[in-house]
Structure formats: structure tokens, C-alpha cells
Amino acid sequence: MRVLIAPDCFGGTLTAREAADAIATGWHEAEPDDVVVQRPLADGGPGFVDVLYAALDGDVHHLTVTGPLGTPVEARWLQHTAGGRRTAYIESAEACGLHLIPAELRPESCETATTRGVGELIAAAAVDNDVIVVGLGGSGTTDGGAGLLAALTDAGVDLTGTSLVAASDVENPLLGPHGAARTFGPQKGASPDAVERLEATLAAMDALKPVSDMPGAGAAGGLGAALLSLGATMSSGAGLVRELTGLDAALDDADLVVTGEGSFDWQSLRGKLVTAVAAAAADRAIPCIALAGQVSVGRREMAAAGVQDAYSVSEHVGSVQKSIADARKSLIATARHVARQWSR
Template identity: 40%
Template sequence: MKIVLALDSFKGTATAAQACAAVAEGIAAVAPTAEVVLVPMADGGEGTLDALSTAHGAAQHEVTVCGPDGRPVRARWLELKSTDSDRGAVAVVELAESSGITLMERLSPLEAHTVGLGEVMLAALDHGVEEMLIAVGGSASTDAGAGALEALGARFLDADGMVVDPGGRGLARIHDVDTRGLRRPPVRGATVLTDVTNPLCGPDGAAAVYGPQKGAEAADIEQLDAGLAHFASRTALAMAAWSGSEPVDPSAPGTGAAGGTGFGLATWGAQLRSGAAALADAAGVDDALVGADLVVVGEGRFDSQSAQGKVVSEVARRAGAAGVPTALIAGAIDAPTTDFTHAYALGDLAGSPQQAMADTAAWLRAAGAALATAYEETP
């Protein structure tokens, strides 16, 4: 019996790797001869590097960069070796490591920036990677990725030819874009990983929807939204001329990701893609499914949003295409589970959500044991 464990993190209580390991322990207690393959998963938010660190040929690098509030921070990026000898390494960069909101001593919605993200990307480019995946969840700023582009060599100038300070406040002052020193994307391209579909500006845009959680008040949101619109008007054509492609449409889905970083990196040439789908490719989910008898997916809460491009639905879709049945383990279940052969809510097993969260690993082991028992008893 081959069982593939492709769980997402249980936010705040277990990383994806910890969740997979705990379920594996529970399965082993009941079915010690089962072949259990661990494929920790993520959707492009915080924890992406940790989820992929167990992937084949993964090597971790660290670099000191400028954090979102100007203080230096140590940030990691992951190098994934390709199993194809004709392809070079893939870099996985996580915005939260260098420009994340958890790195702020205090929220600063108008000054926070993504310079550190660009510096990590630059380190990966200098290392010689041929492809780059950029997970953009957990952003501290609303600077349209201008800080990252600046670190990559672009210069944003005001009407007097002076370099504009990084951060959302300075976006409205940008008059010209100097792309002469801007580094090109890697030869096999760059991909922004996000499941956010917001446009850059407007009532559903980066500032209006995500600004408040970054400390922006009403006046700040108005200023940031205007700055994002101005940035788009000043940069879209300039970056298109540099890249030789069509101008990026700021109303396109995903351009509002990470305070508009989706837009900024798209003008650099990066593609916007579902994080779950791209990371399933990077983690080798399809290869793991070959010969599998069962796939186990999981997350902290399974609800109506889980079917909208999240890890659970992406892995289940691939399993269905491969003809492999799928089981679900979640902290709580608030949506129908008819598509799964078995479904376990840790809160039900433990007696309450609070008890499940108090020792998530133990209840993940219990769910793994229950699943293995049920599977072996299935005719």
C-alpha cells in the first residue's frame, strides 16, 4: 500500500512538514508495512520554503537584506535541483522572509517597502538559477513592488531627476523610470505565486482590501490607492518597452497581490499563477502519485474557499486525474466532503477545537491511525 501525504500547514499549530510527519506516524502505528510518501505543500504564502525544503535536491541559502522598515534581516531562499540534466536550478523566494509584515517592529503602511525581496531575488540571479518562483504572501507594504524592482536595478525618479524613496508614500512622486541597470529575469522565467485575484487599484484593489491589516487608515488608503494608480500609469509603458512585451493591465487578476507586488513583478516579466498549482509542480506531486493507492490532503479549516485554488483542491484534482482516491484531514470541516473517501476533523476527534489545537500533532497522529484502520477495513 502506497499512501501520499500532501498536507498544507495547520496555521499556528503545525507546519506542513510537521503535519505530514505526524499523520505518517499514525499510519505507521496501524500499517507499519505501508509505503508513506511525504510531500508537504503550500499555496504561496508564509511557510512555502519550509514546505518545499524536503523536496528532492533542495538546498537552502541565506542572505542579509534590507527589511521592510529599513532594518537588516536574514532571509532564506531555496534552490531546487532539477531532475532533468538539461535544466538548471529553480529558486524559490518567499516575500515573508525579507519583506513580511511579521518583520516590522511597528506597522508603517506608507513607508514599508519590498527592497529586501528584490535583494533576495538578486542573490538568486547571481547564483545562476534558471527559473524563479516568488511566493508573495504576508507582505508588510503597499509599494507595487517598486522596492523590489529598485533592488534589481531600476531607478524611479521624481520630476527633478532625484531617486524617489522606497515605500507607498513615494509612488505618487514618480515621474520617470530608468531601466538601464535593471536585471533580466532568469532564462526560464519567473513566476509570482498567489491565490489572490485582486486588481491593483480601486475598491477591490491592494490598498482598499489589504491596507487596513497593514496599519492603513482611511486617508492612508486613499493616498496609497492614488499612488498605485500613478505608479501604473508611469511604469507600465516604460517597463513594456524594456521587456519588449505588452504593457501589464493593472486591472488584471492578481496584480494587487502583496500590496501590488504582483503588478510590479509582472511588469518585470514574471507570470502570475496559482500558488498551489505551481508549488504542486515544484514539489513533484504528480510523480508521487504514480502507483499510489491513496492521497491524504489537509489544512486547518476545510470550508467553501478550499475549493477555490487552495492546496486541498489542487492536490485532489490531480489525484482524481490520476485515478487515485483522496482522503481529508482538517482541523475543522465546514463544507461537504462527498468527494473524499474518508474525512476527519481534529476538533471532532479531540472533543473540541480548543483541545485539538492544544496538541495538534497528537490528533494528527490519531487521524492518521484512524485513516489507516478504516482503509484496511475497506473491502
């Protein structure tokens, strides 16, 4: 049996590569005769640069930029040349990711965290690239890209002649019940009152009003809207990674696809990687299952997305705390259990 393992990262515990390796290890322990192929993926959020570097090679550039709290952080971007066109791949989470903000500071920083560092990365990449792709996801910010726009203005960057692409991990608009503040604000530490203040601030940003209803405008706390206002093309981050990593060729040879992420929930059904992988598998009538730290998607919604079954690591090992305490060991144990059920 040929098993394709194609997960996203697992929150702040395992990178996509680490998750793929853990699942492969558990699968081999249970079913050593199966042929297991690893294809770690990303959807624009954390791991975007690492996954694309592994697939494309290219040159990784390091830059000290302004972090979400206004202090310096080290960030990277990838430059790849193909067909005479130079493309820069930027992972916004490297400059404004939630993982850069200590949990105890989030209730305060949720209203002040800045995307300025992302603008600084774009300014650096704009010097010598024809295309700039900005991966969106995993941000700790809800500033509507105000920091990004200010950084580009301060640097005097002219993006004329540069193709700008926003690679989003979600399809949410900027405002409303499914918008940046109300959907993702609480995850970044915002109280109900703070959510309403953030919503009002985003609604008042004149530059974003023409694009506020566009899918993906609410990505990364409104960073998607800022990029759209600069003329960016919105693209599925998962779809882009699918193409660049050769996922389709790997799917053609698979009998079973195993994907996964930290939390398989309703947001996973709105442009996240798990459902993109499942859709690609469904196109080939290949069964797809998911392993996740936690699973809260119902079976009907799961099936509609193309996922035949999903397995919770925390349920398998007994608790969320146990699954996080040794994330690799917990995922290996879950994969071993799943392999015994699915391997032919």
C-alpha cells in the same frame, strides 16, 4: 492500503514536513499495516524553499535583507541546476512574511510594511541564474511591490535575459472586492478605513495599471503585480511544486490522498494547494480528503473542488486554542480518528 500524505504548512504552527509527519504518525497508530508515503508540499507561500530543497537538493544561500518593518532579517534562496540552466527559487515570505510582524504592530504596519527585502533577494539571485522563481504567499505587506521595485532600481539590476516567474498561491486580481487590499488587508491588521486607503494607493501605482486585472496580480499584497510589470510569467505555485516534487508519480501508486492546511476556507478554492492536490487525485479517480486546523468550506463547494471530506482539528480536540496549544499532538489525534474511518 497505500496512503499519500501531501499537506501544506499549518499556518504558524507546523511546517509542511511537520504536518506530514504528524498525520503519518497518527495514521500508523490507527492502521499500522497501511503503507504511508509522505510528500510535504507548498504553493508558493511559507515552506516553498524547504519543500523544494527536500525534493531537488541544490544549494541554499543565506542573505541578510530588509524585513517588512525595515529592520534586517535573515532569508534564504535556493539555487538548483538542471540541463545546464541555473534556477533560483525565492520564498517572498522569508523577507516580508506576516510571521515577521508581531500581532500588536499589524494595525500600524499594514500600511507601511515593505517588500524591499524580496527585491534584495532577486538582486542577489540575478547575478548567477538563468531563471528566478519567486514564491508568493503568506506576506505581511500590501505595498504593491513598491519596495521590491525600489530595491531593484537602487541596485541597478538588469533582468534582461533572465526568465522571471511568479509562483502564486492565489488567483486574485490587484484591485476590487477580490483584490489585494479588500481580500487580504484585514488579515494583515487593516481596519476598514485602512483597507480603502490601501486600495487607493494600489490603484494609483502607474506601473501596475496594465497588469492589475491579471490573475495573481493581487498575490502577496500586490507583489504579483510588481513582478508581472517586470515581465514575469505567472504560474501556479501549487502546480510548480506538484511538478518538481514528483507528486504525480506518487499519486499513481496511491489508494487514498490526504492533504491539508491551516484553514480550509473559500480562499482555498482560488488556487491554493489543497484544491490542486484534490484535482490531481480526481484525475486518477483517487479519493482525496483534507485535514485542516479549521474548516469553513461547505460540502457542495468541497465536492466541486474534488475533496470528498474535510476534518477540522479544532473541532476534533474541542477548540481552536487546544488545537494550537499542541499542534502536533492535535493533528496526530485527528489523523488517528480519520484513519479508522477511511482505511480499508
